[in-house]
Structures are given as C-alpha cells and as structure tokens.
Amino acid sequence: MVIKAQRAIIRKPGSFDVFDFEDFDIGKVQDNDVVVKMNYAAMNHLDLWVRKGLPGVTYPIVPCSEGMGVVVARGKSVNSLKEGQRVLLSPGIGDYLSEDYGIHGETCNGTLSSHLKQKSNLWIPLDDSIDDRVAAAFPLSFLTSWNMVVRRCNVKKGDIVFIWGAGSGVGHAAGQIAKLHGAKIIGTARGSKISKLDSGFWDLLVDPKVDDVVGAVRNFSSKGVDIVVEHTGEKTWKRSLSILKRNGRLVTCGGTTGPIVKINLPHLFIKNQMIIGSTMGSFEDLKNQILPRVSNGDLKVLIDREFDWKDIAQAHQHLEESNAIGKVLLKIK
Incomplete structure (x- = not known):
C-alpha cells in the first residue's frame, strides 16, 4: 500500500515564518505499525520552544506532541486496533523515567501531519464518549x-x-x-x-x-x-x-x-x-487513570481556539502572546 501524505515541518529554528509543508510517502508498513489519518493536533508551550530552537532537538522536525485520528492501515501483527477505529497518540515514547524517553515533536517527528505511522503500542483506542477535539487536547497537559x-x-x-x-x-x-x-x-x-x-x-x-x-x-x-x-x-x-x-x-x-x-x-x-x-508521566496513567476520567466528564478539557493546520504560524503567535485560555487545536484537513 502506498500512502501519499503531507506534513508541516520546521527546517531550522526561528520566528513565525519557519513553517513549511511538504509531501511525503508514509513508507512501508511494518508488522507492528499503525497508520492513522490525523484529524487534529494540539499545541503546547513546548512547540514554541522547539520552533525557537530548543537544545537537543534535531532539525528538520515535524511539530506538535498531541493528536488523534482514524486508523487507515496496520501491520499484520496488529490485532488490538482495526481500520476505521478512532485513536489518540501517546505524546511520550518509552518509560518516562528512563534516559531514552522521547516526546513526539521534540525528540522525533510530531503529529502535525495528514498521516502518521507509529508502533501500535503508542496508540490508544477511543470510544464514542469522547469527541475528536477533546481527545486531541488533553494528553500532554x-x-x-x-x-x-x-x-x-x-x-x-x-x-x-x-x-x-x-x-x-x-x-x-x-x-x-x-x-x-x-x-x-x-x-x-x-x-x-x-x-x-x-x-x-x-x-x-x-x-x-x-x-x-x-x-x-x-x-x-x-x-x-x-x-x-x-x-x-x-x-x-x-x-x-x-x-x-x-x-x-x-x-x-x-x-x-x-x-x-x-x-x-x-x-x-x-x-x-x-x-x-517532573516531566510527563506514564502511559498507564494516561490510558487507565486520565482517559476514563476525561471520557466520563470528571475531568474537563478547556479548549481555547481551533486553527486550520495551514495557519500554524497564526496559532503560534496566538499562544506566544499569552492570548490562550486552554488548549489551542489545529484541524488537519
């Protein structure tokens, strides 16, 4: 299967004009891979730091740590998820207490992409009790x-x-x-x-x-x-x-x-x-403690504003000027 996709990219750190968009091939789907058509990404102050130049970040890089979408392809060893299933991505990769812990959009490419391929154990299935916007907005914060x-x-x-x-x-x-x-x-x-x-x-x-x-x-x-x-x-x-x-x-x-x-x-x-x-937290807490409480309404997600993903520069300016009350979302079309 050949999946043509598009993604936002920061080739080198700088101001609001550093963002570019490029077409890319998602590549071969390995046995444990899941490919998701992304619906939303969400922003954090981490995105501002990465854009300006954060020590340890390798450029070029795709921004944003949070996102959700729908499964469109999976490797032959993936049985826990199915095509058409809504999922959110864990913002972190690995054991958050280990030295090799990673964060999407900082240590590897992030979520601001039309399609995203990542290992199956980093995707969390969503049920109908949580909508797309809320699912994208809550994980990292x-x-x-x-x-x-x-x-x-x-x-x-x-x-x-x-x-x-x-x-x-x-x-x-x-x-x-x-x-x-x-x-x-x-x-x-x-x-x-x-x-x-x-x-x-x-x-x-x-x-x-x-x-x-x-x-x-x-x-x-x-x-x-x-x-x-x-x-x-x-x-x-x-x-x-x-x-x-x-x-x-x-x-x-x-x-x-x-x-x-x-x-x-x-x-x-x-x-x-x-x-x-304190940095981030465990995948288990995200899946088993936080997601259920967000889904049932015990924890409410405050969403400030939604931007088209092509307006990423305006979204950065909005967040940097401290205008946001809650999370800033990017709708991926």
Missing part, C-alpha cells in the same frame, strides 16, 4: 499535571494547592486533578482571563497583574500552601517559595518566563521544604 500533583506531590484531601496560570493547559488540568483528590485550589489568571474561568470551581482566583499574590494567599491560609505547581519559572519563583508552608512541596515542569532561578538554601532546609522536578 493532563498527563504532566497528573504526574506532578498525584505521583510526585502525593496530593491528599485537605491540601491547599497553588497553581500559576489557571487558564493554561497544565494549570487548568492541575486544578481539576487536585480538586478531584479533595484539595483546595488557588489559581492565578490575568485580567479578562479570570472572567472566562469557573470562579465557583476555584477556591480563590488571583490576578498577579493587579493583586498582591503573596498577601492574597496568606489571607486565605496564614501558614501558606502545601503544594505549589510551577511551570512559569523566573518571574514567579520567588513568590512561589514565599507562599510555600513548612514541609511543603514545590513541583515544576517548566520555565515559560525564564529558566534561571535563585534559591535561599536556609529558607529551604529550615522549613523542610521540597523542590521537585
């Missing part, structure tokens, strides 16, 4: 957040969890996951973004542009918070440590405002605090 809040910080009932960027993919997911486990949640959002969030869901929403974040948190909980979910970095780091209570845990998965931070070591060890790094 919810997997990252689940690992941060549940696996790394062991959130429990009664914990107070502070989350930067309540309207971001990771922030919105982390708030829901913490709430699902019985925690109280404090989030930040700027200006009009607060009105677009469910204020009844969050125990406290703070606008860091006009509010005193540390003061607001101390008014809510005089001793501070048990967990801080950090993915912003340099501009928020000092305040994150200021609001963390004794024996608290700060978990970080990124640094969107800058990667270099300072730590006052006596403050850290005298208060017996923990700073925890």
Whole structure:
C-alpha cells in the first residue's frame, strides 16, 4: 500500500515564518505499525520552544506532541486496533523515567501531519464518549499535571494547592486533578482571563497583574500552601517559595518566563521544604487513570481556539502572546 501524505515541518529554528509543508510517502508498513489519518493536533508551550530552537532537538522536525485520528492501515501483527477505529497518540515514547524517553515533536517527528505511522503500542483506542477535539487536547497537559500533583506531590484531601496560570493547559488540568483528590485550589489568571474561568470551581482566583499574590494567599491560609505547581519559572519563583508552608512541596515542569532561578538554601532546609522536578508521566496513567476520567466528564478539557493546520504560524503567535485560555487545536484537513 502506498500512502501519499503531507506534513508541516520546521527546517531550522526561528520566528513565525519557519513553517513549511511538504509531501511525503508514509513508507512501508511494518508488522507492528499503525497508520492513522490525523484529524487534529494540539499545541503546547513546548512547540514554541522547539520552533525557537530548543537544545537537543534535531532539525528538520515535524511539530506538535498531541493528536488523534482514524486508523487507515496496520501491520499484520496488529490485532488490538482495526481500520476505521478512532485513536489518540501517546505524546511520550518509552518509560518516562528512563534516559531514552522521547516526546513526539521534540525528540522525533510530531503529529502535525495528514498521516502518521507509529508502533501500535503508542496508540490508544477511543470510544464514542469522547469527541475528536477533546481527545486531541488533553494528553500532554493532563498527563504532566497528573504526574506532578498525584505521583510526585502525593496530593491528599485537605491540601491547599497553588497553581500559576489557571487558564493554561497544565494549570487548568492541575486544578481539576487536585480538586478531584479533595484539595483546595488557588489559581492565578490575568485580567479578562479570570472572567472566562469557573470562579465557583476555584477556591480563590488571583490576578498577579493587579493583586498582591503573596498577601492574597496568606489571607486565605496564614501558614501558606502545601503544594505549589510551577511551570512559569523566573518571574514567579520567588513568590512561589514565599507562599510555600513548612514541609511543603514545590513541583515544576517548566520555565515559560525564564529558566534561571535563585534559591535561599536556609529558607529551604529550615522549613523542610521540597523542590521537585517532573516531566510527563506514564502511559498507564494516561490510558487507565486520565482517559476514563476525561471520557466520563470528571475531568474537563478547556479548549481555547481551533486553527486550520495551514495557519500554524497564526496559532503560534496566538499562544506566544499569552492570548490562550486552554488548549489551542489545529484541524488537519
């Protein structure tokens, strides 16, 4: 079978004009391969970093880590999936705790392609309880957040969890996951973004542009918070440590405002605090813990906007200017 396809590609890092589209042959379908006609890809801040030039990335590369579509071909050894079946792709490849763990769109070609061939064990079947847009939008941000809040910080009932960027993919997911486990949640959002969030869901929403974040948190909980979910970095780091209570845990998965931070070591060890790094999460959690909760509505996916995949440059600009509330989708036609 010859499958002609098209994909977006970044040949070298740069600004919004680096994207190109090329025709390609999907190649021979090996015994354990599955070929999927992609319907949607979804964007994350990782895509911005890859576009600008992320150390360790080999160019040219196809962007985006998340996506879903319909099976159109499979190798002779694949019995778990069938042609016509809707599937989503695991954003990660391999054991997330190992040194050779990979991420689509960073360590190998991503999902912004009309057709995608990948091994059968990386595709997860979908039932009718979840639609295409939601299926494409949740995997990376919810997997990252689940690992941060549940696996790394062991959130429990009664914990107070502070989350930067309540309207971001990771922030919105982390708030829901913490709430699902019985925690109280404090989030930040700027200006009009607060009105677009469910204020009844969050125990406290703070606008860091006009509010005193540390003061607001101390008014809510005089001793501070048990967990801080950090993915912003340099501009928020000092305040994150200021609001963390004794024996608290700060978990970080990124640094969107800058990667270099300072730590006052006596403050850290005298208060017996923990700073925890976290990247992605397990395939098993994605399939068995998160997907069922998204499908039944326990976890809700916030979608900001949908772009045609050929408008990838505009989508990047929209996300980079911090205009997004939730996930940005790319419709593949």
